């Protein structure tokens with residue numbers, strides 16, 4: 316589907332949803348009042364669709380501006396200096412030579428301090444135009460941007476772990492299968508003069524870089540909500556055929572991922588030398604999983620439930636999913652959730668939350684608004 320079609324569908328749905336939204340009403344809230352999200356940062360129009368997060372060894376924070384809602388500001392990356400708390404544009408992103416666009420999403424930092432980003436060209440062209448890009452950094456400043464992995468559909472979360480770059484692929488687009496996967500590229504294979512070329516998705520199970528494949532079960536959202544006659548396969552719901560989205564590791568090296576289209580939450584156990592067990596289903600409690608991160612102090616995985624406008628936690632020892640916070644439709648100006656998409660621990664007790672505010676049909680968040688925000692929850696309180 317073309318980007319124009321995706322956004323036309325979003326706008327069409329928004330127009331319908333706005334009619335049923337009562338202006339001025341306070342949004343409903345659910346969760347421990349001590350864990351009510353607070354406003355961390357509000358951005359201007361230049362960063363209108365925030366997405367991925369990463370932190371370097373010095374504690375500086377990077378944030379990608381995919382800018383799908385207002386692409387007149389091309390995709391780029393911000394940085395918050397740890398010492399001052401000041402945010403500024405860190406680097407533009409290279410436009411794709413064919414699509415002339417840049418869509419930075421997931422971020423990761425390698426041990427040398429270089430920054431990687433998923434360039435999700437799927438929004439412009441779904442025919443393997445996406446790349447993983449590396450911003451080479453010297454003395455804290457960006458030097459050049461080079462592709463290191465190519466022939467990708469929709470790369471999403473990135474993580475550096477155990478001497479390799481890992482990323483999720485949200486779409487395979489193999490007919491009738493709704494598959495997605497996880498890829499691992501060892502550091503030695505990440506070469507600017509010879510980017511890794513993934514295999515076509517029809518051959519993903521033989522791709523040496525593909526370490527896991529999961530399937531998305533299409534949820535019948537229309538019937539469940541009584542809102543629409545749309546079938547789960549309706550082209551306007553293409554986004555809900557997406558699979559692996561967020562990804563992170565726990566202290567034992569287990570790899571967790573959650574799927575966007577059905578919210579299912581999976582674990583892959585390490586088996587040595589970069590190999591993993593088959594994905595094992597842990598939970599089907601949330602309906603649409605975007606970003607996830609590991610909370611080491613509490614040995615749990617935090618998840619964003621994008622459709623439900625909520626943050627959940629998976630307790631690893633108890634194998635239990637619990638709600639941290641959810642709230643109704645809001646623009647997020649007071650720090651409440653506005654379609655959370657990414658989470659990252661900024662210290663032992665605080666989780667930073669990105670509110671992407673770029674709704675798909677059936678989400679609690681009904682419309683992209685003028686307020687572009689990050690929220691924070693402090694678990695020490």
Ligand SMILES: [Ca+2]
Pocket residue numbers: 645646647648653670672683684685686687688
């Ligand atoms: Ca907002």
Ligand SMILES: [Ca+2]
Pocket residue numbers: 645646653672680681682683684
């Ligand atoms: Ca909104």
